[in-house]
Amino acid sequence: MSSSKFTLSRRKFLAATAAIPAIGLAPGLIRxxxxxxxxxxQFMYPVGVSGDINRIxxxxxxxxxxxxxxxxxxAIYAGSYDNTEQKVITSLGINEPxxxxxxxxxxxxxxLGLDALEDITDLAKADDIYDDFLPGFLNTxxxxxxxYGLPFQPxxxxxxxxxxxxxxxxxxxxxxxxDELFEVAKAVTLRENGExxxxxLTIGGGWHxxxxxxxxxxxELVPWQKDKVLFDRPEAVEALTFWKQxxxxxxMPPASTWQGSANDxxxxxxxxxxxxxxxxxxxxxxxxxxVGVAFMPKNKTYGAAQGGGPLMIAKNxxxxxxxxxxxxxxxxxxTENQAKWSRATGYLAVRKSAWAAPxxxxxxxxxxxxxxxxxxxxxxxxxxxxxxxHRVREHLKSALDRTLAGEIEAAAxxxxxxxxxxxxxxxxxxxxxx
Amino acid sequence: xxNAVNMVSxxxxxxxxxxxxxxxxxxxxxxxxxPLVLLWLSPMIWIVLTSLKTxxxxxxxxxxxxxxVLNFGxxxxxxxxxxxxxxLLNSVLVTGSILIAQLVTITLAAYAxxxxxFPLKRLLFSLFLLQVMFPIYAIFLTNFVTLRxxxxxxxxxxxxxxxxxSGYGTFMLRQAFRQVPSELSDAARLxxxxxxxxxxxxxxxxxxxxxxxxxxxxxxTHWNDxxxxxxxxxxxxxxxxxxxxxxxxxxxxxADWTRLMAGTTLVVSPLLLVFVIFQRRFIDSFMHTGVK
Numbered sequence: 001m002s003s004s005k006f007t008l009s010r011r012k013f014l015a016a017t018a019a020i021p022a023i024g025l026a027p028g029l030i031r032x033x034x035x036x037x038x039x040x041x042q043f044m045y046p047v048g049v050s051g052d053i054n055r056i057x058x059x060x061x062x063x064x065x066x067x068x069x070x071x072x073x074x075a076i077y078a079g080s081y082d083n084t085e086q087k088v089i090t091s092l093g094i095n096e097p098x099x100x101x102x103x104x105x106x107x108x109x110x111x112l113g114l115d116a117l118e119d120i121t122d123l124a125k126a127d128d129i130y131d132d133f134l135p136g137f138l139n140t141x142x143x144x145x146x147x148y149g150l151p152f153q154p155x156x157x158x159x160x161x162x163x164x165x166x167x168x169x170x171x172x173x174x175x176x177x178x179d180e181l182f183e184v185a186k187a188v189t190l191r192e193n194g195e196x197x198x199x200x201l202t203i204g205g206g207w208h209x210x211x212x213x214x215x216x217x218x219x220e221l222v223p224w225q226k227d228k229v230l231f232d233r234p235e236a237v238e239a240l241t242f243w244k245q246x247x248x249x250x251x252m253p254p255a256s257t258w259q260g261s262a263n264d265x266x267x268x269x270x271x272x273x274x275x276x277x278x279x280x281x282x283x284x285x286x287x288x289x290x291v292g293v294a295f296m297p298k299n300k301t302y303g304a305a306q307g308g309g310p311l312m313i314a315k316n317x318x319x320x321x322x323x324x325x326x327x328x329x330x331x332x333x334x335t336e337n338q339a340k341w342s343r344a345t346g347y348l349a350v351r352k353s354a355w356a357a358p359x360x361x362x363x364x365x366x367x368x369x370x371x372x373x374x375x376x377x378x379x380x381x382x383x384x385x386x387x388x389x390h391r392v393r394e395h396l397k398s399a400l401d402r403t404l405a406g407e408i409e410a411a412a413x414x415x416x417x418x419x420x421x422x423x424x425x426x427x428x429x430x431x432x433x434x
Numbered sequence: 435x436x437n438a439v440n441m442v443s444x445x446x447x448x449x450x451x452x453x454x455x456x457x458x459x460x461x462x463x464x465x466x467x468x469p470l471v472l473l474w475l476s477p478m479i480w481i482v483l484t485s486l487k488t489x490x491x492x493x494x495x496x497x498x499x500x501x502x503v504l505n506f507g508x509x510x511x512x513x514x515x516x517x518x519x520x521x522l523l524n525s526v527l528v529t530g531s532i533l534i535a536q537l538v539t540i541t542l543a544a545y546a547x548x549x550x551x552f553p554l555k556r557l558l559f560s561l562f563l564l565q566v567m568f569p570i571y572a573i574f575l576t577n578f579v580t581l582r583x584x585x586x587x588x589x590x591x592x593x594x595x596x597x598x599x600s601g602y603g604t605f606m607l608r609q610a611f612r613q614v615p616s617e618l619s620d621a622a623r624l625x626x627x628x629x630x631x632x633x634x635x636x637x638x639x640x641x642x643x644x645x646x647x648x649x650x651x652x653x654x655t656h657w658n659d660x661x662x663x664x665x666x667x668x669x670x671x672x673x674x675x676x677x678x679x680x681x682x683x684x685x686x687x688x689a690d691w692t693r694l695m696a697g698t699t700l701v702v703s704p705l706l707l708v709f710v711i712f713q714r715r716f717i718d719s720f721m722h723t724g725v726k
Binding site: 042047052054055074076077078079080083086087090093094096263266267285287288 | 489494515578661681690
């Protein structure tokens with residue numbers, strides 16, 4: 001103190017150096033001291049159906065926080081499904097994943113490959129999850145008999161049709177088989193002086209690989225397993241050949257886009273449309289004609305692939321946070337909230353008890369179309385849950401597009417897509433193992 | 435002014451046919467430009483008209499181009515989806531900060547590359563150019579890690595810091611500086627200017643058009659940026675306008691066109707307004723950079 005000069009003795013220096021590790025620990029100490037406060041969780045979710053969903057989700061989260069003083073969930077809107085996946089994987093890359101997120105169910109193997117998911121089988125078995133959730137939805141979160149998520153907002157494709165166009169063509173019911181579909185499509189296609197006025201049928205592009213899996217399932221083929229795809233099977237080739245016949249027959253456009261096809265349907269440029277149940281509310285409220293909703297026609301059987309996503313819980317976090325995450329996931333999928341969520345968004349409620357709830361019953365009476373998707377969902381399974389599914393989807397879509405454009409035969413295209421996809425899957429799995 | 439008056443009186447004296455001919459020879463460009471203007475304006479007009487329609491009207495083939503009733507309800511409905519006011523403020527802060535920071539860094543860097551001699555100059559300049567060629571997506575993760583170490587995730591600076599330097603801007607400005615005759619800077623040096631003085635009094639006034647052109651490119655790029663802000667922010671309080679728009683362009687069910695267009699009108703109008711106000715300067719700047 002006597003001297004203003006900065007003096008540093010060797011002893012002081014050593015003492016200071018020794019203290020550095022202890023100071024380094026200080027944030028840890030502070031964190032554990034704070035643990036008596038609320039547990040903070042981050043929840044990342046996409047918005048796929050309507051901007052209002054953002055408000056609905058943040059409203060639900062606010063309700064949850066109000067009811068659970070020990071837990072504080074931060075709702076983070078993360079763009080589309082793809083954006084959400086990117087954001088989650090980026091956070092996983094720096095070992096700070098959000099506690100929960102809502103990806104598309106196809107991403108299950110992707111996240112399992114990153115060892116990112118908490119196994120919630122035991123928690124679910126101790127609860128009523130296995131009894132009350134619709135099995136078709138729950139299966140989308142199961143890999144090797146273990147459960148890795150709670151389905152939250154499932155959807156499937158359905159067949160939308162323009163009732164006015166049907167009436168004009170003298171048809172009074174939706175097609176029930178592939179053959180009927182082709183016949184009806186021919187009847188409602190409209191040409192004036194050789195110029196096309198209205199297509200018979202459009203399969204929503206961009207997600208037509210999803211529809212294609214439905215066609216495979218209608219042919220009693222699940223076109224993938226956990227570690228490979230089966231696009232070259234005769235059932236799949238037959239499905240694509242059928243598509244090609246409809247294109248050659250002049251009743252279906254060889255290509256379309258996801259939003260464009262919905263717009264075309266609303267503008268009366270196509271009489272039938274394969275699109276997601278998620279579009280139900282939008283199509284119903286935006287159309288200037290009466291919209292019919294039906295099962296996707298069957299071939300050997302009815303079949304559908306599940307879209308939409310489950311709530312997944314991160315493995316790489318403290319037990320305290322895992323417990324709080326489970327409480328939150330459980331609350332978001334409870335009977336009351338699922339009934340509310342389903343009515344507000346058009347997604348399908350995941351619990352049997354939610355469908356039995358009086359408010360849901362009155363909704364079904366008001367919008368009978370919603371029942372179609374529910375009934376169809378008993379024929380539905382998960383969609384393309386393979387590692388590296390993004391690339392696999394691109395391979396399949398390219399095969400479909402090139403076949404419909406007439407560049408290549410269906411069998412050759414699917415074999416090529418099959419080989420490319422399996423090579424990609426092998427590559428991803430090798431990388432994950434090393 | 436005098437000239438104009440003379441011309442008007444001169445025109446009046448002429449017979450009708452030659453007056454028409456003269457008027458035509460003076461303004462024939464309008465005949466070409468008017469359709470082009472309409473072509474350029476049509477998407478804007480369509481956006482505004484769609485934002486005033488009802489959902490059913492948008493795709494009904496029997497409905498006209500004009501909305502049957504002006505339906506302003508889409509605007510409040512859009513604003514209720516997300517806090518667009520906060521987003522607007524954040525967008526202005528982020529874009530403005532990036533622009534100011536970039537102008538400072540690229541001016542200094544470009545001056546060094548254009549007029550100074552130092553070791554490894556060529557190598558360093560090549561590295562700058564390399565930065566232009568890297569797609570931003572390739573360095574997302576590394577940038578993200580860096581920002582996390584700074585503790586900047588989920589803050590406004592997270593959207594600014596990675597963009598304070600610009601390889602493209604440095605290159606553009608260096609080329610502009612090299613066009614300035616070195617006699618001018620020599621003269622300034624004789625008058626006692628240091629490097630900063632030369633830069634301020636000689637170079638910057640002469641390359642103003644390039645600066646403005648770069649400014650426009652930078653502002654438009656960062657005003658519309660979607661992926662990076664989405665990645666590094668979590669709370670509404672620090673997010674920007676394109677994220678709000680993303681809420682309305684939905685992936686599962688086709689876009690919510692009426693509200694999407696109302697949102698688009700809100701997002702582009704500030705930029706459009708700025709452009710209209712500074713129109714003459716902007717056009718001048720592009721003319722000059724174009725001529726060189």
